[in-house]
Amino acid sequence: MVAEYESGATTPSLCQTYGLSKTGILRLLRDEGVVLRRQPLTSDQVELAKKMYESGQPIAAIATRLDTSYNNVRQRLIKEGVQLRPRGGSLAS
Template identity: 75%
Template sequence: MTVRRRPLTVDQVEVARTLHEHGHPIAAIATHLDTSYNNVRQRLIKEGVQLRPPLNGDPPTPLVSESGQYCKALALREQQSGSA
């Protein structure tokens, strides 16, 4: 049995785009949105986002700092959508 993930919502796509544009890796974005890497990657490609090459072992930038604060890009996006 194949499990299909739900497609990303319009708001999730905008969050993914914003985070990716601010340098966050797709894997971290997928974890944050509770979806798969491929789901985020394929949707970014569909939206015409230029993907970066993999980090080659460098640690990813966390979406949430050690103090529990979201990255500025995510906080800005949430503020603009009125969900903050």
């Protein structure tokens, strides 16, 4: 699996080949010390991120929940047309 991933196999293709979830594949790769490529958010994750953000959750909390980076969530929210709050939330002036 490691050799396949490092040769460019996609996570979805590995999921299908090995009958594992994306989370399972990524966990196994991390356990083997593989440097993972940036993982795009799924459409379900994007919808969840939008709902969480619109309900007042900070981007950092959303990123933690989705096991991704702050910037990955922020960039995707912007791409989806979500109006971002000022940094610091309601405390920003």
